[in-house]
Amino acid sequence: MDIKRLLDKMSLKEKLYQLQQLDSNVIMYDENMPVTGILQKLELDENYIFETGSLLNSFGAKRTIEIQKNFLMHSKNKIPTVIMQDVVRGYKTLYPINLGLSCSFDMDLCEKCASMAAKEASVDGVHMTFAPMLDVSRDARWGRVMETSGEDTYLTCEIAKATTRGFQGDGKTYGLGVGCKHMAGYGAPESGKDYNLSDMSEITLREIYLPPYKASIDEGAMLVMAGQQTLNGVPCVLNSHLMKDILRDEWGFDGIVISDYNCLASTVDHGYSESHKQAVELAMQSEMNMEMATTCVVKYGEELVNEGKVSIEQIDKAVLRILKVKEKLGLFENPYRYADPNEANKILGCKEHKELARIASEESAVLLKNDCVLPFSKDVKSVALIGPLADEKQIVGSWWCAYDKNETVTVLEGIKNLLPYVKINYAMGCGLELDATDISQIDEAVELAKESDIVILCVGEDMRDSGESKSKAFLELSPAQKELIRRVTESNKNTATVLFTGRPLVLTEENKTAGAILNVFFPGTEGGNAIANLLFGNSVPCGKLTMSFPHNVGQCPVYYNHFKTGNYRTDDTKRMVFKSGYIDGPNKPLYPFGYGLSYTDFEYSSHKISSDIINDNGKITASVKVKNIGKYKAKEIVQMYIQDLFGSVVRPVKELRGFKKIELSPNEEKTVEFEITEDTLAFVGADLKRKAEKGRFRIFIGNSSEIEPFAEFEYK
Ligand code: NOJ
Numbered sequence: 001m002d003i004k005r006l007l008d009k010m011s012l013k014e015k016l017y018q019l020q021q022l023d024s025n026v027i028m029y030d031e032n033m034p035v036t037g038i039l040q041k042l043e044l045d046e047n048y049i050f051e052t053g054s055l056l057n058s059f060g061a062k063r064t065i066e067i068q069k070n071f072l073m074h075s076k077n078k079i080p081t082v083i084m085q086d087v088v089r090g091y092k093t094l095y096p097i098n099l100g101l102s103c104s105f106d107m108d109l110c111e112k113c114a115s116m117a118a119k120e121a122s123v124d125g126v127h128m129t130f131a132p133m134l135d136v137s138r139d140a141r142w143g144r145v146m147e148t149s150g151e152d153t154y155l156t157c158e159i160a161k162a163t164t165r166g167f168q169g170d171g172k173t174y175g176l177g178v179g180c181k182h183m184a185g186y187g188a189p190e191s192g193k194d195y196n197l198s199d200m201s202e203i204t205l206r207e208i209y210l211p212p213y214k215a216s217i218d219e220g221a222m223l224v225m226a227g228q229q230t231l232n233g234v235p236c237v238l239n240s241h242l243m244k245d246i247l248r249d250e251w252g253f254d255g256i257v258i259s260d261y262n263c264l265a266s267t268v269d270h271g272y273s274e275s276h277k278q279a280v281e282l283a284m285q286s287e288m289n290m291e292m293a294t295t296c297v298v299k300y301g302e303e304l305v306n307e308g309k310v311s312i313e314q315i316d317k318a319v320l321r322i323l324k325v326k327e328k329l330g331l332f333e334n335p336y337r338y339a340d341p342n343e344a345n346k347i348l349g350c351k352e353h354k355e356l357a358r359i360a361s362e363e364s365a366v367l368l369k370n371d372c373v374l375p376f377s378k379d380v381k382s383v384a385l386i387g388p389l390a391d392e393k394q395i396v397g398s399w400w401c402a403y404d405k406n407e408t409v410t411v412l413e414g415i416k417n418l419l420p421y422v423k424i425n426y427a428m429g430c431g432l433e434l435d436a437t438d439i440s441q442i443d444e445a446v447e448l449a450k451e452s453d454i455v456i457l458c459v460g461e462d463m464r465d466s467g468e469s470k471s472k473a474f475l476e477l478s479p480a481q482k483e484l485i486r487r488v489t490e491s492n493k494n495t496a497t498v499l500f501t502g503r504p505l506v507l508t509e510e511n512k513t514a515g516a517i518l519n520v521f522f523p524g525t526e527g528g529n530a531i532a533n534l535l536f537g538n539s540v541p542c543g544k545l546t547m548s549f550p551h552n553v554g555q556c557p558v559y560y561n562h563f564k565t566g567n568y569r570t571d572d573t574k575r576m577v578f579k580s581g582y583i584d585g586p587n588k589p590l591y592p593f594g595y596g597l598s599y600t601d602f603e604y605s606s607h608k609i610s611s612d613i614i615n616d617n618g619k620i621t622a623s624v625k626v627k628n629i630g631k632y633k634a635k636e637i638v639q640m641y642i643q644d645l646f647g648s649v650v651r652p653v654k655e656l657r658g659f660k661k662i663e664l665s666p667n668e669e670k671t672v673e674f675e676i677t678e679d680t681l682a683f684v685g686a687d688l689k690r691k692a693e694k695g696r697f698r699i700f701i702g703n704s705s706e707i708e709p710f711a712e713f714e715y716k
Contacts, residue, residue: 006077006323012305020298027055054082054084057083060125061123061125061339065125080332083128085128087121087131093525098133099147099502102364103364103546104363105544107159113360114132123338127176128178128223129178130179133182135227136152136188136208140192140549140556142192142503144187149546154656161216165219179224184213184242185200189471192472194228196229203685203686224247227260242286256289262294265294267279289321289322290322354525357526364521370597373494375536381422382454383422383453383454384425384445386426386456388436391411391412391428395410397522399467429442429444434478435478446491449488455489455494457497459481475505475553490513493515496517496535499518506549540598542636548591550589560593592704595704600633601630602636602664603629604625604702604703613714618678626664626670630666632666633663638672639702639703640658646695646696647695660674676699694714695715697712697713
């Protein structure tokens with residue numbers, strides 16, 4: 001396809017419609033009834049509707065094919081539309097929420113999960129996904145942490161690469177174009193309130209928040225979605241420094257920049273654009289190419305060109321970028337891409353995908369506490385299954401496309417599947433509301449707990465209380481759920497608490513009252529089966545937290561790779577004066593980044609580095625022996641952290657710079673090695689350049705971020 005020639009043939013209006021993404025609801029697939037009433041509200045021109053560049057959300061393979069046919073029939077220049085959707089954690093088969101999956105530290109698994117999602121979505125008609133979501137977030141109050149990979153940039157970059165590869169698929173039989181989001185700093189809203197400003201230094205932006213988007217782009221992402229918030233005073237979508245200087249000029253990104261839902265129009269609400277018309281003028285300057293949902297560009301584009309405020313070259317550049325992405329996706333040769341109703345019938349929600357989802361749920365679970373309660377023996381005679389989430393389909397967690405919640409395996413179902421002959425005594429115990437105080441059903445739950453061999457207590461968040469716009473000022477469980485945990489655990493010491501959550505919660509009290517806490521986040525389609533396997537030892541928990549769990553909400557944002565301060569507080573257990581810290585609590589979180597228990601124990605020994613000097617272009621190797629000294633075959637996530645002792649700007653107390661997931665049988669020992677090069681030491685310095693600075697470094701290898709260094713070396 002000669003894109004340039006195609007562009008030359010297009011009228012200005014046709015070009016402007018290419019810059020539009022419409023919610024699919026606006027378009028009907030019936031040829032004789034191409035538009036709905038919403039069209040009028042959006043002030044769209046019916047004659048150009050089939051020139052619309054993109055649609056948000058598919059209708060399934062069959063209808064999507066019909067829609068595309070309609071486009072090709074009516075579009076003057078026969079330009080296919082591109083169908084984009086939020087395929088963020090599966091499509092028909094759901095794996096755990098992204099925050100959960102990140103705790104697996106398993107890049108192969110992340111890639112496989114994305115690939116499975118791409119298979120299902122692409123045969124069902126989707127061309128591009130708005131994923132991966134790569135907003136680093138350190139604040140548990142923000143509801144969208146559930147969509148992130150947690151607080152660490154290095155890990156998020158690794159996940160960005162793996163999932164971008166996975167979504168792109170094999171490119172022959174399936175695959176999605178990748179659109180990473182939300183550039184940039186959307187995960188750092190002040191006070192944890194969604195859509196609130198993010199304000200940060202250029203160094204923090206470049207060091208902490210930007211690298212994951214860059215990693216996804218380098219791996220092939222074709223689209224970048226702008227954040228919904230203002231970054232350093234300018235709405236992301238109109239932020240020329242971000243979108244032009246950095247994304248286009250420094251990184252050379254030539255794909256599509258899309259505004260988030262309604263976000264171009266809402267720059268007026270931010271008090272940045274004077275009017276929707278001016279927003280379009282500014283958007284052309286910051287090189288936004290596509291407008292999602294609102295229709296400012298098609299409304300005001302022509303007027304702005306006539307007034308000389310927007311040049312035809314600016315419009316052409318934007319259209320060209322969109323056409324190029326369509327070309328890259330192969331839409332001109334095959335406008336339906338992989339859409340195939342028969343194939344969709346075969347693979348959506350198929351057995352193989354469910355199996356992968358179950359494995360992902362098991363690998364994502366993090367054992368937070370275990371006073372010899374877990375694993376349970378499969379020989380138990382009776383189980384008390386208690387809690388508002390014990391027989392709930394909503395444990396799947398939110399954000400899905402073609403899913404039917406009823407397909408979720410509940411905990412009750414999972415336990416019945418695993419242990420069909422065991423007596424299960426079920427009680428809800430209390431409600432799930434955020435502020436539930438009704439404890440009238442707890443007595444019944446306590447009675448059941450007393451008369452059963454073991455208790456499984458399923459508590460946590462309502463799935464609707466995390467996600468977009470679900471910020472929280474309190475991070476504790478409801479008073480009723482707390483009371484339930486306290487009383488049930490008191491009445492039967494063999495109680496395991498299973499926690500469902502979209503974010504780190506404050507579990508300070510539960511850490512004292514509960515005997516065991518297994519955090520499964522929102523585990524997806526196969527949640528119940530995975531949980532049964534984990535509780536009864538068919539599978540051993542191995543996940544490590546990717547976001548710190550605070551002691552109390554006042555600590556937020558709390559994260560492991562913070563800077564040192566003057567008057568640094570060295571002892572967290574007592575009140576210290578004239579130190580940087582709280583007088584009424586610790587600085588450290590309750591459960592730190594990288595933390596997670598197992599049913600077995602691992603012994604770390606023989607920490608070594610191959611040299612205590614590293615030169616330019618040189619490398620050294622750090623190694624450790626890890627031995628399984630417990631009874632269960634299990635996986636361990638071995639983590640390497642580095643501390644740069646001095647720099648042109650202050651450096652964090654430690655930073656994750658490597659991890660390896662290994663599996664060991666009882667008594668088995670493995671040596672784990674990490675390579676350290678100049679790149680391992682690089683950071684964004686005072687001159688805003690990323691490079692390693694000469695000096696001394698400390699190295700740590702162990703099983704969480706709260707470990708001590710074992711050696712120092714010098715970069716000379
Ligand atoms: C708004 C969300 O912020 C974004 O993540 C999503 O991709 C769009 N809506 C489209 O659904």
